[in-house]
Amino acid sequence: xxxxxxxxxxxxxxxxxxxxxxxxxxxxxxxxxxxxxxxxxxxxxxxxxxxxxxxxxxxxxxxxxxxxxxxxxxxxxxxxxxxxxxxxxxxxxxxxxxxxxxxxxxxxxxxxxxxxxxxxxxxxxxxxxxxxxxxxxxxxxxxxxxxxxxxxxxxxxxxxxxxxxxxxxxxxxxxxxxxxxxxxxxxxxxxxxxxxxxxxxxxxxxxxxxxxxxx
Amino acid sequence: xxxxxxxxxxxxxxxxxxxxxxxxxxxxxxxxxxxxxxxxxxxxxxxxxxxxxxxxxxxxxxxxxxxxxxxxxxxxxxxxxxxxxxxxxxxxxxxxxxxxxxxxxxxxxxxxxxxxxxxxxxxxxxxxxxxxxxxxxxxxxxxxxxxxxxxxxxxxxxxxxxxxxxxxxxxxxxxxxxxxxxxxxxxxxxxxxxxxxxxxxxxxxxxxxxxxxxx
Amino acid sequence: xxxxxxxxxxxxxxxxxxxxxxxxxxxxxxxxxxxxxxxxxxxxxxxxxxxxxxxxxxxxxxxxxxxxxxxxxxxxxxxxxxxxxxxxxxxxxxxxxxxxxxxxxxxxxxxxxxxxxxxxxxxxxxxxxxxxxxxxxxxxxxxxxxxxxxxxxxxxxxxxxxxxxxxxxxxxxxxxxxxxxxxxxxxxxxxxxxxxxxxxxxxxxxxxxxxxxxx
Amino acid sequence: xxxxxxxxxxxxxxxxxxxxxxxxxxxxxxxxxxxxxxxxxxxxxxxxxxxxxxxxxxxxxxxxxxxxxxxxxxxxxxxxxxxxxxxxxxxxxxxxxxxxxxxxxxxxxxxxxxxxxxxxxxxxxxxxxxxxxxxxxxxxxxxxxxxxxxxxxxxxxxxxxxxxxxxxxxxxxxxxxxxxxxxxxxxxxxxxxxxxxxxxxxxxxxxxxxxxxxx
DNA sequence: TATGAATGAGATTTCATTCAT
DNA sequence: GATGAATGAAATCTCATTCAT
Numbered sequence: 001x002x003x004x005x006x007x008x009x010x011x012x013x014x015x016x017x018x019x020x021x022x023x024x025x026x027x028x029x030x031x032x033x034x035x036x037x038x039x040x041x042x043x044x045x046x047x048x049x050x051x052x053x054x055x056x057x058x059x060x061x062x063x064x065x066x067x068x069x070x071x072x073x074x075x076x077x078x079x080x081x082x083x084x085x086x087x088x089x090x091x092x093x094x095x096x097x098x099x100x101x102x103x104x105x106x107x108x109x110x111x112x113x114x115x116x117x118x119x120x121x122x123x124x125x126x127x128x129x130x131x132x133x134x135x136x137x138x139x140x141x142x143x144x145x146x147x148x149x150x151x152x153x154x155x156x157x158x159x160x161x162x163x164x165x166x167x168x169x170x171x172x173x174x175x176x177x178x179x180x181x182x183x184x185x186x187x188x189x190x191x192x193x194x195x196x197x198x199x200x201x202x203x204x205x206x207x208x209x210x211x212x213x214x215x
Numbered sequence: 216x217x218x219x220x221x222x223x224x225x226x227x228x229x230x231x232x233x234x235x236x237x238x239x240x241x242x243x244x245x246x247x248x249x250x251x252x253x254x255x256x257x258x259x260x261x262x263x264x265x266x267x268x269x270x271x272x273x274x275x276x277x278x279x280x281x282x283x284x285x286x287x288x289x290x291x292x293x294x295x296x297x298x299x300x301x302x303x304x305x306x307x308x309x310x311x312x313x314x315x316x317x318x319x320x321x322x323x324x325x326x327x328x329x330x331x332x333x334x335x336x337x338x339x340x341x342x343x344x345x346x347x348x349x350x351x352x353x354x355x356x357x358x359x360x361x362x363x364x365x366x367x368x369x370x371x372x373x374x375x376x377x378x379x380x381x382x383x384x385x386x387x388x389x390x391x392x393x394x395x396x397x398x399x400x401x402x403x404x405x406x407x408x409x410x411x412x413x414x415x416x417x418x419x420x421x422x423x424x425x426x427x428x429x430x
Numbered sequence: 431x432x433x434x435x436x437x438x439x440x441x442x443x444x445x446x447x448x449x450x451x452x453x454x455x456x457x458x459x460x461x462x463x464x465x466x467x468x469x470x471x472x473x474x475x476x477x478x479x480x481x482x483x484x485x486x487x488x489x490x491x492x493x494x495x496x497x498x499x500x501x502x503x504x505x506x507x508x509x510x511x512x513x514x515x516x517x518x519x520x521x522x523x524x525x526x527x528x529x530x531x532x533x534x535x536x537x538x539x540x541x542x543x544x545x546x547x548x549x550x551x552x553x554x555x556x557x558x559x560x561x562x563x564x565x566x567x568x569x570x571x572x573x574x575x576x577x578x579x580x581x582x583x584x585x586x587x588x589x590x591x592x593x594x595x596x597x598x599x600x601x602x603x604x605x606x607x608x609x610x611x612x613x614x615x616x617x618x619x620x621x622x623x624x625x626x627x628x629x630x631x632x633x634x635x636x637x638x639x640x641x642x643x644x645x
Numbered sequence: 646x647x648x649x650x651x652x653x654x655x656x657x658x659x660x661x662x663x664x665x666x667x668x669x670x671x672x673x674x675x676x677x678x679x680x681x682x683x684x685x686x687x688x689x690x691x692x693x694x695x696x697x698x699x700x701x702x703x704x705x706x707x708x709x710x711x712x713x714x715x716x717x718x719x720x721x722x723x724x725x726x727x728x729x730x731x732x733x734x735x736x737x738x739x740x741x742x743x744x745x746x747x748x749x750x751x752x753x754x755x756x757x758x759x760x761x762x763x764x765x766x767x768x769x770x771x772x773x774x775x776x777x778x779x780x781x782x783x784x785x786x787x788x789x790x791x792x793x794x795x796x797x798x799x800x801x802x803x804x805x806x807x808x809x810x811x812x813x814x815x816x817x818x819x820x821x822x823x824x825x826x827x828x829x830x831x832x833x834x835x836x837x838x839x840x841x842x843x844x845x846x847x848x849x850x851x852x853x854x855x856x857x858x859x860x
Numbered sequence: 861t862a863t864g865a866a867t868g869a870g871a872t873t874t875c876a877t878t879c880a881t
Numbered sequence: 882g883a884t885g886a887a888t889g890a891a892a893t894c895t896c897a898t899t900c901a902t
Contacts, residue, residue, distance in 0.1 A: 020882090035344060036251070038253035041874075042875070051883080052884040055882080057877060062876075128251075173418065173421045176391050176394070177395070180387060184391070210422065210424045211424075256893085257894085267867045267868060269867055269868065273865070450887075473872090484875085488886065555770070558766075602826065602829055603851045606829070607825070610818070610820065611817065617773075639854050698896095699863055699898090700861085706898095
């Protein structure tokens with residue numbers, strides 16, 4: 001159910017995916033996340049998807065094709081909000097304080113990640129091994145996203161809300177805190193009782209104090 | 216050379232490893248880190264190690280055995296300093312300020328990680344897929360290490376040097392900042408020019424401000 | 431030719447065996463009988479069957495699976511006539527004299543064995559080593575077949591045609607004589623000139639005198 | 646203990662077997678009987694024998710050598726009593742009646758078999774697959790033993806104690822009854838309660854009636 | 861003599877991919 | 882489009898045998 005929606009959202013039906021294709025993608029996502037790309041066999045995916053082995057290769061020339069057809073759009077969606085052409089303008093006007101920007105951003109992306117945890121998992125697990133993914137990642141994150149954020153950081157630095165450090169360093173520190181929370185919460189210790197509301201607030205506070213300008 | 220030292224250090228040759236065994240382990244470490252455990256074939260390891268494929272299986276019953284025989288001690292070494300029985304006592308007395316403790320700890324573990332980057336890589340890549348490793352990780356990190364750190368945090372909280380948050384949250388925030396740096400520096404963007412001295416100092420400052428008690 | 435018939439008969443093509451599957455089974459039967467299960471390699475079977483080695487494992491998960499898929503139905507067919515629900519009734523009415531029953535039985539099973547000698551060979555060679563087969567053997571022979579025979583023997587004992595010994599003993603003596611002939615004739619000294627007609631008659635005589643009631 | 650005696654008896658110390666050699670042979674006998682020659686690995690034998698793998702090959706050039714060095718003397722011992730040069734003379738004089746001869750023979754060989762059951766097992770399991778063993782078997786049994794027995798049978802036929810059938814046939818019938826008992830008793834259903842005394846007597850009776858001359 | 865590490869040929873098994881139906 | 886039997890290359894693993902110590 002929610003699985004279908006996920007796929008529908010990720011691969012905007014525009015692409016015109018068959019019912020079978022969706023089943024295949026769904027099965028692949030589950031298996032890749034659980035056992036890793038290399039340890040998942042196509043026959044396994046076929047079985048879980050309820051299709052014949054050959055059907056997979058009718059839609060995806062190779063197994064790696066299947067992986068890429070999942071990972072690439074996932075990565076795109078993940079960073080989409082940061083790539084919107086005029087993010088900077090919009091944001092700057094919407095959020096007087098960096099703190100509010102931060103809060104909004106975390107909440108937005110966290111919702112997304114919670115919904116797409118498996119995809120996120122696949123990404124961080126496979127990027128190190130798939131040159132194509134690594135390239136995409138570098139191109140998108142390293143250039144596009146970071147580039148936007150640099151502007152955002154500089155903006156708030158100019159407003160005197162952020163300490164006068166190299167923007168790269170600020171980004172690193174902020175990103176570490178956020179991803180640290182996401183990974184701990186969702187991947188390392190998902191079985192613990194997390195009060196998102198509270199933890200996010202504390203994380204934002206931590207960041208804000210950490211990067212507050214010297215008085 | 217430095218490879219041999221690494222292995223010697225990790226598998227205290229007390230264990231009495233054959234020359235060939237060392238070659239095998241060395242080759243396995245390299246390949247696992249580079250291509251991942253599942254995508255590394257034993258024939259590849261054998262070739263790189265300059266031994267017959269059968270030799271691998273004489274020393275390690277299965278391929279997974281080989282992985283575990285590398286990962287388990289690596290994990291142990293990685294967290295060793297935090298498990299030293301009286302870490303807390305020692306530390307508390309040695310470091311008047313949490314900041315100094317932090318500084319020392321980061322430098323110590325960073326040196327270790329820089330030397331053993333490949334092993335660290337293997338660990339974070341394979342722990343999600345190897346139940347045995349996951350179990351060890353949980354047992355050691357989650358219980359032993361966290362337990363020690365809880366005491367340390369509480370100690371400095373009582374001294375009024377750390378904000379009065381749940382110690383778990385403090386640990387998370389501190390750990391995120393540190394690992395965020397290590398991963399960014401070593402795994403994500405190793406090709407960039409990092410000034411460790413400076414970055415560490417800034418990270419420590421960030422943390423200290425972030426967890427400073429409210430005045 | 432006669433090979434195909436054999437297989438068709440044994441694995442009533444109801445089972446829907448592929449042409450390749452039949453070839454595999456045929457090749458396996460030949461090789462197992464000739465060299466024994468453990469000494470027959472799957473690559474050998476594949477070559478003899480004219481299929482790729484992978485094809486074997488598409489149909490039979492393991493090599494042992496292949497053995498069992500041959501041996502189990504063979505055993506079933508071998509003892510089928512003795513398990514027909516109302517064997518006893520039928521036989522008792524059809525054969526006034528035990529001698530006639532014996533004669534009929536030997537001829538019937540001997541024809542079958544001559545046709546399926548290789549299968550019989552595999553059975554007696556592998557049953558001692560394959561717990562699954564041993565279990566089936568005990569369950570079918572020891573319980574089902576022996577049970578029927580007990581009734582038959584008792585029946586003819588009551589008619590005064592057989593000496594008043596424990597039926598188990600009678601069965602053992604009769605079975606020894608029959609299998610002794612079959613094994614000597616077919617397995618030990620197949621190169622000799624056997625006059626089945628005569629030998630069977632003599633064997634039946636031997637048995638009949640051996641178990642004749644005391645006058 | 647009794648194992649050592651067995652080996653001592655079988656390989657008359659004359660051969661001068663080392664302690665290690667005995668252990669090897671003992672281990673091999675056990676494993677061959679239990680799992681079959683082909684499915685027993687030399688490393689397994691070495692472990693069970695408590696010696697190094699290399700030690701086996703110091704004493705026996707190949708694995709098959711080891712098998713033959715066990716099987717050949719076992720076969721020899723098994724049929725020894727029937728090959729004693731003047732068996733016929735001796736026997737004829739010792740036993741007025743064929744029945745007594747039979748009784749004595751069964752008892753003698755049965756004791757031996759009970760003591761050497763594992764060896765017997767190995768023989769009947771491996772003879773079909775080992776040309777060398779098959780040759781020895783044919784040579785010894787088919788020629789030597791049968792030859793002797795032919796004379797014995799003929800002798801008692803001339804005395805009018807045995808029906809006037811082809812001696813080969815008589816041998817087959819007698820042998821079937823005896824081996825049928827041994828195999829059923831020791832190999833097929835060793836878990837049942839057998840009263841040897843009684844069963845042997847009945848078997849002898851069965852044979853004697855079966856081959857009694859027509860009145 | 862005994863050892864056991866090392867070998868390499870070969871055994872079993874897996875699996876991505878193709879293709880006839 | 883979908884199927885699933887077939888493939889064959891490669892992966893993991895086994896094992897008899899050798900040889901330096």
